[in-house]
Amino acid sequence: GESVGLHLPTLSVQEGDNSIINCAxxxxxxxxxxxxxxxxxxxxxxxxxxxxxxxxxxxxxVTVLLNKTVKHLSLQIAATQPGDSAVYFCAENGANSKLTxxxxxxxxxxx
Amino acid sequence: DAMVIQNPRxxxxxxxxxxxxxxxxxxxxxxxxxxxxxxxxxPKLLFHYYxxxxxNEADTPDNFQSRRPNTSFCFLxxxxxxxxxxxxxxxxxxxxxxxxxQYFGPGTRxxxx
Numbered sequence: 001g002e003s004v005g006l007h008l009p010t011l012s013v014q015e016g017d018n019s020i021i022n023c024a025x026x027x028x029x030x031x032x033x034x035x036x037x038x039x040x041x042x043x044x045x046x047x048x049x050x051x052x053x054x055x056x057x058x059x060x061x062v063t064v065l066l067n068k069t070v071k072h073l074s075l076q077i078a079a080t081q082p083g084d085s086a087v088y089f090c091a092e093n094g095a096n097s098k099l100t101x102x103x104x105x106x107x108x109x110x111x
Numbered sequence: 112d113a114m115v116i117q118n119p120r121x122x123x124x125x126x127x128x129x130x131x132x133x134x135x136x137x138x139x140x141x142x143x144x145x146x147x148x149x150x151x152x153x154p155k156l157l158f159h160y161y162x163x164x165x166x167n168e169a170d171t172p173d174n175f176q177s178r179r180p181n182t183s184f185c186f187l188x189x190x191x192x193x194x195x196x197x198x199x200x201x202x203x204x205x206x207x208x209x210x211x212x213q214y215f216g217p218g219t220r221x222x223x224x
Contacts (some may be wrong), residue, residue, distance in 0.1 A: 008151050
C-alpha cells in the first residue's frame, strides 16, 4: 500500500478571522513563487503568484508577501471561510525552472 | 473552459500489471509534467515534456515511462506497478518552463492490489 507520510502542520482559525500561512524557501536564486491550495482528493489549485522583483501582491481576499532577505513567503487570507479549509503549498521556481514545493500546511476553519 | 483533464480519476491495478494514466489539455501549453503525490506529502516531479523533448528526473525509477504523441495529450506508463507506487498522480501544464505558472489536473488516484 501507500507509505505513510509525515503529518502536515495544521493552522486552525475561526471563521471570519484572517489567516496567515508561512513558508520558508531555500534557493536564493528563485525568482518566482506560487501558492497552491489542495482540497482532499483534488489537484493543486493556483491561488496567487509573485515574482522576485515584488514584495507584495494582492488578489481577491488573498495577499502574498515576499521577504527575500530572510527567504520567507507568506499567504494571508482575509475573512477566512469554511471553503478555505485545505492544504496549502508554497512553491518556488528556481534557476533550473522546476517547481520545488514546500511541505504543505493544513488550514482548518472552525465554524 | 480551458483546462487540464486526467483520466481515469481512480485506477485500480494488480501488482505487476502495466497501467497507463492519461492527461489532456486544452490550454495549448508547451510543457506537460507528471508528478507523484503520496499521502501528506508534496508533489514529486517524475518528468516533463517541453514540446517533444522528454526530461526525466534523476531519481525517477525506470518503471515509469511517458509518451506525448501530440501537444494535447501525455501518458504515464507504469510498467510493473509495485505496492509502493500507490499514490495520486498529477498532470500539470505550463506555457513555458521558465517562470510560468503550472496548472494542475484533478489527479488520478492509483491503487495497487
